[in-house]
Amino acid sequence: MELSSERDGQNVSVFSPFPIHSLSLSTMSDVSNTGSATTTTFETALVFNAIVFGIEIAAFTLLRPYFKGVYEPRTITLVEDERVPPLKTGLFTWPIALYKANYQDIQRINGPDAYFFVRFLRVMTRVLLPIWIISWIVLLPVTSVNNSIPGNTGLNKFTLGNIAQNHNDRFAAFIILTWFSTFWIFWNIKHEMTHFINVRQLHLIDPVHSRSAQANTILVSGIPSKYLSEKALIQLYSLFPGGVKRVWISRDLKELPTVYDRRLAASGKLESGEKTLLATAAALRAKALKKQGDNATYPIESADQVERNLTLAEKLVPRAMRPTHRLPVGFLPFSLPFTGQKVDTIDWCRNEISAATALLRQARRTISQESSLPDNGTITNGEDSSEQSYPPLNSAFITFNQQIAAHTAYGSLAHHAPFRMADRYLEVSPEDVIWGNLGMNPYEKRVRMAISYAATAALIIFWAIPVAFVGIISNIKGLCVRESWLAWLCKIPPVVLGIIEGILPPVLLAVLMLLLPIVLRLLGRFEGIPTRTGLELSLMTRYFIFQVIHSFLIITLSSGIVAALPSLLQNPSSVATLLATYLPQASTFFLTYIILQGFSVSAGGFLAIVQLVLYYVKLFILGSTPRSIYDIKFAPRSVAWGTLFPAITLLTVITLGYSIISPIINGLAVFAFFMFYQLYKYLFLYQLTQPATMDTGGLFYPRAIQHVFVGMYVQQLCLCALFFLFRDENNHAAALPEGILMVVLIFLTVGFHILINSSYGPLISALPLSIADKTYKSEESPDIDNDHQSEDKRRDTIDSAIGASTSGPRPGDESPESKSSAYFDDLYFSQHADGAVDYGFAHPALSRPQRMIWIPDDTLGLGKEEVQTNEASGVLATTAGAGMDESGKVAVSGPPVDLNKF
Numbered sequence: 049m050e051l052s053s054e055r056d057g058q059n060v061s062v063f064s065p066f067p068i069h070s071l072s073l074s075t076m077s078d079v080s081n082t083g084s085a086t087t088t089t090f091e092t093a094l095v096f097n098a099i100v101f102g103i104e105i106a107a108f109t110l111l112r113p114y115f116k117g118v119y120e121p122r123t124i125t126l127v128e129d130e131r132v133p134p135l136k137t138g139l140f141t142w143p144i145a146l147y148k149a150n151y152q153d154i155q156r157i158n159g160p161d162a163y164f165f166v167r168f169l170r171v172m173t174r175v176l177l178p179i180w181i182i183s184w185i186v187l188l189p190v191t192s193v194n195n196s197i198p199g200n201t202g203l204n205k206f207t208l209g210n211i212a213q214n215h216n217d218r219f220a221a222f223i224i225l226t227w228f229s230t231f232w233i234f235w236n237i238k239h240e241m242t243h244f245i246n247v248r249q250l251h252l253i254d255p256v257h258s259r260s261a262q263a264n265t266i267l268v269s270g271i272p273s274k275y276l277s278e279k280a281l282i283q284l285y286s287l288f289p290g291g292v293k294r295v296w297i298s299r300d301l302k303e304l305p306t307v308y309d310r311r312l313a314a315s316g317k318l319e320s321g322e323k324t325l326l327a328t329a330a331a332l333r334a335k336a337l338k339k340q341g342d343n344a345t346y347p348i349e350s351a352d353q354v355e356r357n358l359t360l361a362e363k364l365v366p367r368a369m370r371p372t373h374r375l376p377v378g379f380l381p382f383s384l385p386f387t388g389q390k391v392d393t394i395d396w397c398r399n400e401i402s403a404a405t406a407l408l409r410q411a412r413r414t415i416s417q418e419s420s421l422p423d424n425g426t427i428t429n430g431e432d433s434s435e436q437s438y439p440p441l442n443s444a445f446i447t448f449n450q451q452i453a454a455h456t457a458y459g460s461l462a463h464h465a466p467f468r469m470a471d472r473y474l475e476v477s478p479e480d481v482i483w484g485n486l487g488m489n490p491y492e493k494r495v496r497m498a499i500s501y502a503a504t505a506a507l508i509i510f511w512a513i514p515v516a517f518v519g520i521i522s523n524i525k526g527l528c529v530r531e532s533w534l535a536w537l538c539k540i541p542p543v544v545l546g547i548i549e550g551i552l553p554p555v556l557l558a559v560l561m562l563l564l565p566i567v568l569r570l571l572g573r574f575e576g577i578p579t580r581t582g583l584e585l586s587l588m589t590r591y592f593i594f595q596v597i598h599s600f601l602i603i604t605l606s607s608g609i610v611a612a613l614p615s616l617l618q619n620p621s622s623v624a625t626l627l628a629t630y631l632p633q634a635s636t637f638f639l640t641y642i643i644l645q646g647f648s649v650s651a652g653g654f655l656a657i658v659q660l661v662l663y664y665v666k667l668f669i670l671g672s673t674p675r676s677i678y679d680i681k682f683a684p685r686s687v688a689w690g691t692l693f694p695a696i697t698l699l700t701v702i703t704l705g706y707s708i709i710s711p712i713i714n715g716l717a718v719f720a721f722f723m724f725y726q727l728y729k730y731l732f733l734y735q736l737t738q739p740a741t742m743d744t745g746g747l748f749y750p751r752a753i754q755h756v757f758v759g760m761y762v763q764q765l766c767l768c769a770l771f772f773l774f775r776d777e778n779n780h781a782a783a784l785p786e787g788i789l790m791v792v793l794i795f796l797t798v799g800f801h802i803l804i805n806s807s808y809g810p811l812i813s814a815l816p817l818s819i820a821d822k823t824y825k826s827e828e829s830p831d832i833d834n835d836h837q838s839e840d841k842r843r844d845t846i847d848s849a850i851g852a853s854t855s856g857p858r859p860g861d862e863s864p865e866s867k868s869s870a871y872f873d874d875l876y877f878s879q880h881a882d883g884a885v886d887y888g889f890a891h892p893a894l895s896r897p898q899r900m901i902w903i904p905d906d907t908l909g910l911g912k913e914e915v916q917t918n919e920a921s922g923v924l925a926t927t928a929g930a931g932m933d934e935s936g937k938v939a940v941s942g943p944p945v946d947l948n949k950f
Contacts, residue, residue: 090639097646121681125682126942151725154729155247159251164746168693184714223786241808244749245808245811248812252823253824261447264826266454267472267579269472272463278419290448290449290453292446292447293826296890298443299440299891300487304438304893311898312899314397315401318394319675323673323904324393329910367392372391415437455815456817475745478741482580511594512598581744584748586690587691600638638706639713641702646720650723650724653727673904685736699720702717704760707763760797761797764790771790899924900925901924905932911927
């Protein structure tokens with residue numbers, strides 16, 4: 049589930065938290081009417097969302113025990129290592145059990161990224177709790193008791209704008225609470241950054257993680273041709289502790305990725321064809337038995353089939369009833385109905401897999417020959433790329449024997465020329481790599497980066513047009529009062545109008561925002577970011593900027609400007625006062641937004657009604673083969689951090705921005721953050737699975753902390769402007785001391801921000817030398833003393849590393865001692881003692897074997913015969929963990945066979 053598809057529900061009406069003494073009587077009357085509409089809209093949103101909340105939670109309570117596959121898939125997963133104990137509780141006591149559940153277990157189950165996301169929700173609840181209590185105890189009476197601004201009713205009484213001109217001394221309460229909340233947030237940020245560094249470093253040196261190739265490898269791009277060979281890179285990086293274990297140079301594989309994708313597609317189609325064949329055979333068998341009894345004969349179509357040694361499935365199913373499909377015509381990657389050559393699906397897929405495997409095997413042999421290194425032990429200018437079938441690209445993965453060596457190399461300058469070997473990436477896993485971005489020239493990459501950010505800026509500017517239109521719709525009540533041609537809108541019943549203002553803008557904005565991640569990810573990929581986690585980190589920043597500008601600032605400004613437009617046309621010189629009066633009126637917009645998030649969205653996350661429906665729709669429509677059924681029922685589900693984190697940090701910015709101006713928001717925000725904390729604690733404990741290979745070790749968390757600073761700046765700048773603009777009855781500045789104190793507080797915040805970034809920033813990515821003794825050191829790592837070792841000893845070490853790098857199975861090597869050797873035709877793989885196969889950092893087209901064709905076993909033994917027939921055609925197949933009953937229904941009892949383990 050991605051919150052970004054629901055998070056932008058917004059709801060706007062206007063009320064004024066600022067003195068309105070300069071407005072005309074007619075405008076004052078309008079504000080009074082609008083204030084009444086504001087309270088009505090707020091009450092409508094609160095009641096409506098509370099009802100939805102109750103219905104969704106009740107439905108979840110009743111459905112949860114009966115649909116474990118949707119609501120607690122981690123408790124029934126077929127992968128034993130990923131299984132967790134169920135939430136043991138009664139039907140109606142699950143909220144108590146969930147509240148008592150330890151959120152810190154998330155780190156063990158789902159890694160630091162998930163842990164820190166849930167911790168951010170917990171921290172924001174803790175931060176806002178005292179602010180909520182104190183602000184309601186202090187600010188609500190200060191703003192509402194014994195004030196005499198006419199026209200302020202309902203919610204308008206509990207805002208900064210309700211302070212009368214002769215009660216400007218009450219601003220002291222606002223400035224004191226602002227300073228208190230700021231330093232309270234300072235303390236929490238300092239505490240959280242310290243905790244983050246400790247948890248991240250403990251994660252990095254954890255034995256399970258530190259032994260992985262991901263923890264000991266760096267990706268280097270922009271490598272000049274002089275160093276673009278395994279020997280040259282090993283010799284260069286052998287200066288670091290323990291030396292180099294292996295080098296993986298990226299290559300221009302040309303057509304090979306397409307061939308690899310063809311083989312995968314054919315494998316999937318073959319599984320579907322095999323299942324259809326077996327189901328048809330079972331149906332014909334049952335029909336024959338019903339008609340002829342146990343003496344039933346099998347139809348044989350032709351003399352050619354008689355001569356061949358047919359399988360039972362082929363005997364049962366005539367050629368005309370076998371699964372078929374049409375081939376694409378021309379350049380189209382897909383076939384069109386009634387066009388293209390009609391072929392037998394099973395025969396065609398077997399031939400396609402065999403042909404693709406032969407092409408990949410030949411290419412791997414070619415690369416094996418071209419990657420042979422000279423034996424002179426000197427740095428050469430690399431191989432002549434023009435003479436190679438698959439020339440090397442300017443990037444390489446370098447795996448070290450010691451973890452601290454990888455972290456030291458990450459922080460070291462590798463080359464004396466600008467931009468050469470300057471882009472280095474730590475904690476990279478093969479599954480995380482965007483292979484198409486590995487060969488980009490460093491100068492081209494920087495040009496692309498400039499274009500990418502320019503396109504992002506242009507997108508921000510032009511996206512403001514449709515978002516501003518949504519803001520105008522959200523202020524429809526004010527428009528119908530002021531514009532005669534829209535007067536008919538005022539005749540709509542207030543409840544209906546409240547629903548329109550509360551539902552239509554969020555829907556329109558959600559559609560707009562749904563397109564943004566797609567566009568921004570494409571810009572990040574165009575920029576040349578080489579990892580998927582790096583893409584998500586980039587998306588988090590860009591998407592947050594969009595959220596703040598369009599879901600906060602543009603909505604606020606458009607709503608305020610539309611409300612003030614008639615007065616601006618009458619008296620343009622009053623622009624400063626009018627905007628200062630009307631711009632904060634959008635606070636009710638965000639009150640109802642917080643209500644929507646805290647009630648409907650959080651409860652909807654528990655119920656997940658769309659996911660529940662799609663689960664069974666997919667099983668009915670797509671659940672035919674063992675693999676498709678397994679993927680629907682048991683495949684890990686994860687989240688996209690690049691969109692999920694900004695959706696939550698936007699709530700933080702909104703809450704902090706209005707926490708003093710409109711303190712009502714604090715109680716609603718505490719409830720919203722608490723509900724999201726419980727929701728995601730539940731999801732990451734019992735539903736979602738974040739792959740360890742795609743975990744950044746919590747790098748999203750410090751960026752979320754930066755977003756908290758944005759919320760503080762928004763709050764302080766708004767209050768500073770309001771204090772300086774406030775005028776008493778003599779039109780004199782009446783809150784000048786408060787404004788000056790806000791300026792001081794802004795400078796303190798900037799200083800604290802700089803201090804946090806400068807003190808913790810260098811510790812975020814790499815490990816320091818002070819804990820080098822706790823990092824991983826390979827048993828094969830040579831004990832090197834770089835200051836005292838002789839040149840001969842160092843050369844021996846380099847030669848040993850080169851030997852390890854270039855050794856290993858080669859195409860055609862099939863050792864009888866290795867159970868797995870017959871399955872692999874790869875250049876790059878090694879097998880560990882526990883049977884796990886390590887492909888290193890070779891492209892899948894260079895290393896992965898053909899995926900096992902997963903065929904269900906059945907009572908007639910047809911599946912096993914099909915496995916033998918496939919293997920006779922050179923296609924790997926298995927029936928392990930999958931079965932089919934006599935009616936053709938498939939069930940799985942285990943995960944797909946993975947050649948990574950035997």
